Amino acid sequence: MATDTTIFGKIIRREVPADIVFEDEQLIAFRDIAPSAPVHVLFVPKTPIASLDAAQPAHAELLGRLMLAAAEYARTQGLAQDGYRVVVNCGPDAGQTVFQLHLHLLAGAPLGPFGKR
Template identity: 45%
Template structure:
């Protein structure tokens, strides 16, 4: 079982900032910005490339949740970045789809 599924199941603790029936958001334990929140579906999906016509709503739902959290944390007007890595070459370390919400400082563009 992946680490994010263990968080969903309550086997591991996380600093939660949002939760509903289908999604969970929590602070990243290794933040890359003053605000660094991970937003995940509770359903285990390994890769962004596993999203298709049957589950495409998940990406939209996670974006809406990111917007809500950004507003609650006061970074909605100053700006924030959302990022989804897909596969090991992209930097994906946990193979459960997750959206990074990053903000609270001026971001540099890097690739």
């Protein structure tokens, strides 16, 4: 699948509106339209990569920038003291619905244990 045709690609190209909270040359971050927590921001690389599984060694610096951007956003928004969660869904069974690599930053309330069924 061509990841530049996803909804995230359309947001990057400004074809679809989004509540953008961060952007630089390599990344964009915007509020999720169906939040799972009081703060739910998606961090997306502008380079089209379908999933974490599709990432290559050449993407290592970009992946690091993605993580650091999420952490910096959490700090600047006052979320780091109480804590936040960063999630990457990889594939349909993990809940990935948009096949463009992205991080979910979740915060703003106690999130409870992760992975319980």
